Amino acid sequence: MYTLYSMQRSGNCYKVRLALTQLGIPYRLVEIDVLKGDNRTPEFRAKNPSGRVPLLEVAAGRWLPESNAILWYIAGGTPLAPEDRFERAEALRWMFFEQNSMEPSIGAAYFWLTLVRGGRDLKMHQIEGWTEAGYAALGLMEEHLETNRFFAAGRYTIADIALYAYTHMADDAGFDLAGYPRIRRWLARVASQPRHVTMEGTPALEAAG
Amino acid sequence: MYTLYSMQRSGNCYKVRLALTQLGIPYRLVEIDVLKGDNRTPEFRAKNPSGRVPLLEVAAGRWLPESNAILWYIAGGTPLAPEDRFERAEALRWMFFEQNSMEPSIGAAYFWLTLVRGGRDLKMHQIEGWTEAGYAALGLMEEHLETNRFFAAGRYTIADIALYAYTHMADDAGFDLAGYPRIRRWLARVASQPRHVTMEGTPALEAAG
Structure with missing residues (x-):
């Protein structure tokens, strides 16, 4: 086990x-x-x-x-793990994006602003950068969801799970998803998956x- | 093509x-x-x-x-792409590490300090963070190379290619590899691969x- x-x-x-x-x-x-x-x-x-x-x-x-x-x-x-050559690359594409663009912005903001006591003061000089990078990442996701229900392979996969983690905490990290209706519908779609x-x-x- | x-x-x-x-x-x-x-x-x-x-x-x-x-x-x-289940995960592990820990530190330092004219002044407030994160990443690589010749699957793979890109530019990004003898030997090992x-x-x- x-x-x-x-x-x-x-x-x-x-x-x-x-x-x-x-x-x-x-x-x-x-x-x-x-x-x-x-x-x-x-x-x-x-x-x-x-x-x-x-x-x-x-x-x-x-x-x-x-x-x-x-x-x-x-x-x-x-x-959950697409193995077709292009579909696997699509899933990996969004998972590398998540670790390079989302976790270091929305994830870092969540950690320092929500979890760490006094983190906002410690990291004040970084908040502007996180905000800009986080909204840029959300914008790319919103655009992808104009023509796609999920992020890879046309179905729910580990790429959605990877992106969901920090996107669904965006509110707590100080990001406003009001202007991202497709992301909000996709969050609900992920939350309605079995189990x-x-x-x-x-x-x-x-x-x- | x-x-x-x-x-x-x-x-x-x-x-x-x-x-x-x-x-x-x-x-x-x-x-x-x-x-x-x-x-x-x-x-x-x-x-x-x-x-x-x-x-x-x-x-x-x-x-x-x-x-x-x-x-x-x-x-x-x-x-170059290991498909055994654990070996694939090992390669992915180092490639996600590269995009999360190395590209945003050594890669960013290289871009702003070497490629962008005036970048050092623009990004002065970030240099300390890049330096700390970059040396931490190099430390983890050095430790892995104590008992491994390559990063995954016991052979030269795309994980080595991914890590090589910014590691071999570390000097240009302001990092000193003198204290990382295993990394320097690994860089030479990668550079000696066919083609x-x-x-x-x-x-x-x-x-x-």
């Missing part, structure tokens, strides 16, 4: 919990609260030198970090079972 | 030219000089709304952006043929 090292309120970790739940894959959950320094212990650093979550133990002593790489690993061979769970509601299946 | 929209001095574009050359895939090259605004024309925005390069026309009117997604597309089915070409030396194969 997989063991997932995860922080409940992390968008990157939520992606993995959502996909595991939708795929019906049981897993052990270890909560790593980055705000309390759980990720700075020698034990955790031995598993993942970057100290980041999520981290998946795929087999005894074999560790996989990076949320989007974990999504490909756990969803491989299921309809969808909220960020707060994703349990450790083992604990819940 | 593929058409690649590329800027000669972009690390993200170099990745694709290097892989196409090593795979012996002919392509047409269209130079898009971002510094001259070639990417802000309506014609280019119609192809890629983000205005970014590289952009690969994989078939008439079918466009693929995002350097690392392009690498998976062009290298699919070759030894390797330098960033400046990557031609359009059609033009060269």
